[in-house]
Amino acid sequence: MKEEKHTWDKVNQWGEELALLRNIIQKTELVETTKWGGEVYTINNKNVLGIGGFKNFFTIWFFNGVFLKDEAQVLVNANEGVTRALRQWRFTSAKEVNEKLIMQYIREAIENEKAGLSIKPEKKEAMQCDYFAAALKDDKKLNIALEQLTPFKQKEYWEYMATAKQEKTKVSRLEKIKPMILEGRGLNDKYRS
Template structure:
């Protein structure tokens, strides 16, 4: 792919007047403006509170912990339903839709959420041991006991190493590689840490 033709989302060049309007409102709140992930974001005591940006059909203010906002006006949307747990967007199609008083109300509530320390805790996914690795563990008490001594994180690394193999010969090769590591008490990626 030609690097000059690579498409990147420029959050700040679309809707310049509209984004300046949002900035002028946000600047009344005492939040600190910064750049995160190539876009304009605002923090309170170093913690992300909100960001702004422009898309093709709308410009937006997003609240990193928007899930905790009351949203009595039902204006916030989840941009990726099922994926996004906490972030919520308030989308605008014109400058005329921006109600300064209401925007300030939502921002102040978002600052209150941050002050209260509310957060969505990431879901822990259960460890799934692939059948081939489980068969090896079941066949050797020594291997099973050594595997059990690893942290869940390191156990998951071993499990994923086997689960991501597409061919049987790759599964066998990987099993032969990881069994000595497990018996020695060395994690799969310890040499990189």
């Protein structure tokens, strides 16, 4: 049996502290699940919060924590400028765990989820590549084959071509992907299970 990997307990030093958080969370209606190698708690299959241990702290994070009132001012944005909705509550010792206050935050997070409060991810514009566009215009068969792929796979090819800086790189990349597109394969299909 393969050993389960817990990427959110990076240093394995917070076992008792995470068990303390887990015990508090289990008193709620949230459902425990494993996502991205860590413990995530959901309601109606929507992510509400997760817990994990890192080098200098253990944490409970709220996926839509930006909507919490945070009257105790305990939440931080773990990745300022990148993370829009997620907020963490970090602890460095079990003594800092205040069950009553944590339950207040969890209840509010559950109510926010039930109310549908969330920040939707922004759709990124597909990258453009004049070289690839010209190649598709010149080769109708290639263009048709690309259009028959899913939008996700099309986007992968566009980004792959658009990130090539030098002309020789664009040429070699086009040579590489042309047979893949004509066979109806995605750029990264071999990595997908």
